[in-house]
Amino acid sequence: METLHFAVLGHPIGHTMSPLIHSRLFSLSGTAARYAALDVAPESLGDFLSGRGEWNGFNITIPHKRAIIPFLDSLDQKALLTGSVNTVRNEAGKLTGYTTDGDGFRLALEHAGVFLRDCRTVILGAGGAARAMAFETALAGGRVTVAAREHSLGAAKELCADLTRKIPGAAADACPIGEISGGMDLLVNATPAGMYPNVNSCAAEEDLIRRAGCVFDAVYNPDETMLIRLAEKNGIPAVRGMAMLVWQAAAAQTIWTGARFRAEEIGRLCGDAVLEMKKKFGNLVLCGFMGSGKTTVGRLLAEQTGRRFLDMDQWIEEKEGCSVAQIFTKRGESGFRALEREAACELSRKTGLVIAAGGGALLDPENARALRSGGTVILLDASLNAVRSRLEGDRTRPLLRDGGGELERLYGARLPVYRERADVAVPADGSPEETARLVLKALEPVR
DSSP states (O other): OOOEEEEEEESSOTTOOHHHHHHHHHHHHTOOEEEEEEEOOGGGHHHHHHTOTTOSEEEEOTTOTTTTGGGOSEEOHHHHHHTOOSEEEEETTEEEEEOOHHHHHHHHHHTTTOOOTTOEEEEEOOSHHHHHHHHHHHHTTOEEEEEEOGGGHHHHHHHHHHHHHHSTTOEEEEEEGGGOOSOBSEEEEOSSTTOTTOTTOOSSOHHHHHTBSOEEEOOOSSSSOHHHHHHHHTTOOEEOHHHHHHHHHHHHHHHHHOOOOOHHHHHHHHHHHHHHHHHHHSEEEEEOSTTSOHHHHHHHHHHHHTOEEEEHHHHHHHHHTSOHHHHHHHHHHHHHHHHHHHHHHHHTTOOSEEEEOOTTGGGSHHHHHHHHHTEEEEEEEOOHHHHHHHHTTOOOOGGGTTSSTTHHHHHHHHHHHHHHHOSEEEEOSSOHHHHHHHHHHHTSOOO
């Protein structure tokens, strides 16, 4: 069987998820193919494409989506309308450009039960992502409002004018974000608001979110943005950005090979892609009961992965200038937990860390949400017998000063919470070296 060759072209390209997603899609369709990520500087794009013979196709990302068009032999209708290309097919040396960004948006919504036809869609932002979504909505027969900040309002008006000029009968208008009127079937974030590391920002006020029938956020890192969180808090259906990313990749493979994918396959891939994204680019957060080995294993993992190790309790001690035990004495457990929450929020915005979380840190759902947004939470799942053996005679733990009578109760109460809030769990009864090896194995890409 002939092996096909594809790649994503961008600059820079280090944080792309395309190789993982496309490799999984090729596996699902039974296609023999290789997929690469190629860093191509803008000034080198033409020279690269002149030697295109070995490649069957490309994905195109920033900054080439418009710049590549003069080098192509033809464009499909959507690429022509939007003036943007994210997929190229090479047939006998002839390059045809397509855009599947709009398809990914539409398919992600349809498989969540939301349809653009006769739908009032309010899109926040006026950049490239907003353009793809606005055209897709209009082509499907929906009404579009493009809302932007003052500095982008001119671009929003130009987008609407272009849309109504190119699509007969299209309904589109632009307005400042603060002047969106009435209700809407769909509220879309096409801005970078909420993207890692600015995870606490949100493109929309809660009052606007409450007026939407459904919310879609194009941001996929983190998976749960502030916008998604506020929508779900108010009982509003919400569709996450990873679904668009995976569906647009699936649409590209349909162009290249004719492959089709089932919704359940894409759903599983979305979940795997979120986890792989956090493993690859985020922090490694070790959680577990006291005595599970978080500090020792964490130091080993930092050495083996080239990351910086950080103990969450020590981080708090250094900031406060006193020990955890002293904080408990001065402020009580509630005072310490407040400091722990601040630490979780701050550390979640850093990268390249191995973090040993305090034994009670993951009990707070806000801590768990913050730490998961910026990394992979790994449970070191030590048995009660192992914990008891390791803590024997330890009187330094503030919650065990009664001689250890609370140990079994605390263990039984906390372990189910750890298991619920961790991304992965590894046995931790063995040596630190063995546990570290199991963690690294758990972090290997899902095939």
